[in-house]
Amino acid sequence: MVATGRPMLGETTRGRGRPRSERARLAILAAAGELMLAGGINAASMEAIAERAGVSKATIYKWWPSRGAVALDGFLAMVRDSIIVPEGLDTAAALRFQVAALIALFRDTASGPLMRALVGQAESDSEIARAIRERWLTPRRAVTAEILRTGIARGEIRPDIDIGAASDQLFAPIYHRLFFGHEPLDGQLADQLVTQAMTGLAPTRYRSGPEEIAISQHLRQPQ
Amino acid sequence: MVATGRPMLGETTRGRGRPRSERARLAILAAAGELMLAGGINAASMEAIAERAGVSKATIYKWWPSRGAVALDGFLAMVRDSIIVPEGLDTAAALRFQVAALIALFRDTASGPLMRALVGQAESDSEIARAIRERWLTPRRAVTAEILRTGIARGEIRPDIDIGAASDQLFAPIYHRLFFGHEPLDGQLADQLVTQAMTGLAPTRYRSGPEEIAISQHLRQPQ
DNA sequence: GATGATAGTGAACGCCCCGATCAGAAATTG
């Protein structure tokens, strides 16, 4: 929970007094996003946002406690409904779809720079950090975990893997390249990540034995 | 290059005038680190650093152009000589060693929070971003690439992998957990990451054929 | 239509940190 008001994002409480201006809300989120894209989170000062949105500064402080909170809501509004789970794919294809979708989201929309700005802000604002975890990361990891569990049930994934670590191996490289910029977020990355994660880096003759042995070795249950 | 002065970190130029105070330099870096650990990068204001270090603010500005630059030099001084390449290990063991070393560095020293603060600062300071890439990330990726290339020559790594993507799959999860804090950086993570990356998530019977086929399919050369 | 509740406005406030600058004292070399 970051916004101060009760309605989470767009809801309009039918209260007694003057209703909240939807125009102002959207203008603030848009202004914050545009300013952050142009010059990082420092460019999106509360005063700059207010001026660009044509809104009083007091109005922003009424609904958001900090600039990071405005950025977070702008980001979440932008990426809403960006979780898509297609049906009828095998495990590798489903993972490839999710990985490619995240790459495309970060590369082709403003959410990439916004995510960078947010994580930077989260460093000094634990409320932002918590909101990113709960409202962005956790839902996505749940989808991936479900794909992996289904894959295990189908026999397409080894049952002895750690699902959390596997999720991170698939998706963390995307964030890594977004944050550090050492290599591009291009289209073939999705294929590389999924193929290499599924197949492994070692040649076949070096791999451990059949999965029955691996299960008896670990006895770990996917959480 | 971030520090303004010529000597990169500790060198003392034998010029004419009063020599630079080593005590002041170390006190500044230490103060910056301590303040950032306590309250994030925003707590380490130039004035706070100057006061804690017992040093004039003008002295800091003389040698570092921004607070991010001070943070960067403090971080690099702290993690100097943290790249260790042990000899006589097979590929999996060498990778496991490097992964475990990074986890331990982030978990057991102050460099973890410092790295978070730096990446946050890099969001609005491209000079910091470049310095992190060149003086932190690139040397480490070079070591990993060398391990993987040696592994290919030894037949312990498939020759058709993308080395950059493989490096990210091994190490990006560590940064990911450091930045988001969604799962702990514990000791077994190193084993999980290397084992799963080497062996693959798919069971043996689902994997593609022997490596000769894979090579002819991709024809990609490790860069 | 009057009343009351809630929102948005525009302006102002003190606070703190920033980046920059200055004169002067300190330390070292030649």
Added chain:
DNA sequence: CAATTTCTGATCGGGGCGTTCACTATCATC
């Protein structure tokens, strides 16, 4: 000694922050 460079302590204007104020606007209810 003089020359050179560093460190100091103080100061300055600027700007964003977070907050508050009185005022106006818009709605539901009586």
